[in-house]
Amino acid sequence: MTDQQQIAAKIWDPTLYDNTAQYILYYGEDVIKWLAPKKGENIIDLGCGTGHLTAKIAESGANVTGVDNSGAMLQEAKKQYPEIPFIQADATNFHLDEPVEAVFSNAALHWMTEPQGVISSVSKALKPGGRFIGEMGAKENIATIIAAINMAFVEIGQEPMPAVFPWYFPSLAEYATLLEENGFTVEQMAQFQRPTALNNGPEGLKSWMRNFADPLLDTLSEEEREFVLERTITYAEPALVDDDTWFADYVRLRFVAVKDK
Structure with a gap:
């Protein structure tokens, strides 16, 4: 099991993910516009999670397959969308029987800490002239949240x-x-920059941390975890609250790249 798979196995809770990160689906629909899927195209949704955007792509008439390395997330995806094929595989080492017209990825590439391997695998999966469309966290993404967690640590x-x-x-x-x-x-x-509203005030930021920052917290005792969660709220509040709404300080990178012929 690679480091990526170990991280995925530790933190991904499909129920928590779907209940606290609805904005990923909302913003992801805009990334699908950059993909511009066509009927009959073969497309991979890389890092598909619970499959909601995979299903949105399928509505275009494209033949879409979801790929993710979290068995728990894929189990939920298969339950919700049994008509769509899903494959459990590492993004640095996934294989297809035939190359595809496009690879799509939303809010997933920043979890793949071996980008060279990921891009190489994507290239192998694409036909010449095939499209790679993605959105991910960019430099300075969640910088305020990270700084607040660091001060609490x-x-x-x-x-x-x-x-x-x-x-x-x-x-x-x-x-x-x-x-x-x-x-x-x-x-x-x-x-x-894309400041993203979190539901439920400071509890929304706690849920965000439990959902996405678990690797930073899982070495702590329960008492230490709760202390860090509370102190992170205190440190982050001046920068992340606007008109009583809490925000995650997201900075995004979105792209369309075409494999050379």
Whole structure:
């Protein structure tokens, strides 16, 4: 099992994910517009999670297959969308019988901490001229949340950043270079701030941390975890609350790249 699979097995709770991260589906529908799926195309949804965006892509008439490395998330996806094929595989090492016209990925590539391997696998999966469309966390994504967690860790005598950092947040230039070095032409790319509202006030940020920051917290005792959650709220509040609404300070990277012919 790779490091990616170990992280996935530890943190992904499909019920928590679907209940607290509805905004991923909402914003992901805009990324599908960049994909512009066509009837009859063969498309991979890489890091498909519980399959909601996979199903949205399928509504276009495209033949879409979901790929994810979390068995728990795929079990829920198969239950909700039994008509769609789903495959459990690591993004750095997935194989298809035939190459496809497009690979799509939303809110997943930043969990894949070996980007060279991921892009290489995507290239192998695509036909010449095939499209790679994605959105992910970019450089400075959740910087305020990370800083607040770090300050809380210092208070309990931990290093400011634990050894396991579960995310890969590249700059636009860094990711564009990786794509070009692996035989892609970048047709569109944008890096932008997207503050994302969280439901239920400070409890919304706690749910976000339980859902997405578990690798940073799972070495702590229950008492330490609760302390870190509470102190993170305190440190983050001045920057992340606007008109009584809590926000996650997201910075996103969105792109369309085409495999060279």
